[in-house]
Amino acid sequence: MSPGKRRPSRPGNTRPARKKEGPRKPPAVDPARRVAFDTLQAIRTRDAYANLVLPELLRERGITGRDAALATELTYGSARLRGLLDEVIAACADRALSSMDGDVLDALRLGVYQLMRTRVPAHAAVAATVDLVRATAGSAVSGFANAVLRRAATDDEQGWVERLAPPYETDPIGHLAIRTAHPAWIVRAFAEALGDTGTELAQALEADNTRPEVHLVTRPDALNAAELAALTGGEVMPYSPYGVRLDAGSGDLADSEPIRQGLAAVQDEGSQLCARALAEVPLDGKPDRRWLDLCAGPGGKARLLGALAASTGAHLDAVDTAEHRAALVREAVDGLPVTVHTADGRASGLSPGYDRVLVDAPCTGLGALRRRPEARWRRSPSDVADLTRLQGELLAEALRLTRSGGVVCYVVCTFHLAETEGLVGEAVRTSGASRLDARPFFPGVPDLGGGPDVQLWPHRHGTDAMYCALLRKP
Numbered sequence: 001m002s003p004g005k006r007r008p009s010r011p012g013n014t015r016p017a018r019k020k021e022g023p024r025k026p027p028a029v030d031p032a033r034r035v036a037f038d039t040l041q042a043i044r045t046r047d048a049y050a051n052l053v054l055p056e057l058l059r060e061r062g063i064t065g066r067d068a069a070l071a072t073e074l075t076y077g078s079a080r081l082r083g084l085l086d087e088v089i090a091a092c093a094d095r096a097l098s099s100m101d102g103d104v105l106d107a108l109r110l111g112v113y114q115l116m117r118t119r120v121p122a123h124a125a126v127a128a129t130v131d132l133v134r135a136t137a138g139s140a141v142s143g144f145a146n147a148v149l150r151r152a153a154t155d156d157e158q159g160w161v162e163r164l165a166p167p168y169e170t171d172p173i174g175h176l177a178i179r180t181a182h183p184a185w186i187v188r189a190f191a192e193a194l195g196d197t198g199t200e201l202a203q204a205l206e207a208d209n210t211r212p213e214v215h216l217v218t219r220p221d222a223l224n225a226a227e228l229a230a231l232t233g234g235e236v237m238p239y240s241p242y243g244v245r246l247d248a249g250s251g252d253l254a255d256s257e258p259i260r261q262g263l264a265a266v267q268d269e270g271s272q273l274c275a276r277a278l279a280e281v282p283l284d285g286k287p288d289r290r291w292l293d294l295c296a297g298p299g300g301k302a303r304l305l306g307a308l309a310a311s312t313g314a315h316l317d318a319v320d321t322a323e324h325r326a327a328l329v330r331e332a333v334d335g336l337p338v339t340v341h342t343a344d345g346r347a348s349g350l351s352p353g354y355d356r357v358l359v360d361a362p363c364t365g366l367g368a369l370r371r372r373p374e375a376r377w378r379r380s381p382s383d384v385a386d387l388t389r390l391q392g393e394l395l396a397e398a399l400r401l402t403r404s405g406g407v408v409c410y411v412v413c414t415f416h417l418a419e420t421e422g423l424v425g426e427a428v429r430t431s432g433a434s435r436l437d438a439r440p441f442f443p444g445v446p447d448l449g450g451g452p453d454v455q456l457w458p459h460r461h462g463t464d465a466m467y468c469a470l471l472r473k474p
Helices: 031-046 050-060 065-080 082-092 102-117 122-137 139-152 157-164 172-179 184-194 199-208 225-232 269-280 300-312 323-332 382-401 421-431
Strands: 214-218 243-246 264-266 290-293 315-320 338-342 354-360 402-412 434-436 467-472
Touching (some): 031 122, 065 102, 243 269, 269 354, 269 467, 300 323, 402 421
Parallel strands (some): 354 402
Antiparallel strands (some): 434 467
């Protein structure tokens, strides 16, 4: 071909003009991380509870098996360790946490948790989290998220604790608050209740960070614990004659046959033991026919007490102030000798003369932090004063409704001394009631201390940190 002449074009050699590219599609986020993120977002924006939101999302999206297990681990772990995760993020970021977009912060918490507490390779944890940030908050902040996570990946959890926590020798409360991801005021409440700032305090705090077993309670009039264990594949509990425990990873039990038929329900062993204690206290030989649950919602203890009342010919009145909670109680006690009342327990309108009264009072819930991982970051010291006022009023009303020689069982799922020993001591002083030794009514349970009240502990007993005091009306 002579110079200057162009080669003739061939149909196969032509390239079509490049189309103008539109905006990039958000990256696909794997289902486990997305459901964990959506649960954390619900906790942050709607004050939702992880143990209610997560199972529902897993069902809705058909997530099962390993993906469901990963979503559960990421959700509960990130919610539980939020304080430590935030300390690490703050140390790795060039801006204050308060100025960060909430969605970005939730995603970063998931990412840092994966780096510190899972076997996910660091590069995979970083990449997946950056994709999550890009999909939920936009590409503009993905570089920031990438930088924070890469800095966080430069050390492991122990290394970050050594960097961020004050020395244990000079500030054990502050050190354990960082190391175990608890607010300092809760660590201090633990220390005061245990009378310890050393090994046992650390054990109690670490027990708060372990995923608890699933505890079931039978309906004693219909099924015994051995039969329930055979039906569920669990094992009979060590202390409660009505309970069965299952592995922490047993998943959603809502569709299990015993629960669907009303033969069993989910209830911590500590709650079972407290209800049983009230039923076991001997009275004075007078008729024992009127029992009362003054704060019955959502109905777990009322259900067990109702079954125990049925076995002795007694009748239980159950009270709750909210109609929707009273409806849950009615469902729980269906077929039992129980009458449910929607009323304020401080002014129920019921006639005095009850033989046994349970006051399962509203409380800070510090004893169940392992089951509600987000709760430790929701509560504050200011909550205690309002709750103790309510608890005192409920206990005073319970004593007023109890007949002479009858028994009141005061129960709270906490160890805070203001809600437990302090409140009961004041009630005894003002009412003249006698304080019974509750320990004999927890047979077989070790390490109950010097009494007279019983404080259960996750690290000692495997239960929630339930407190139980028994008072006899003069």
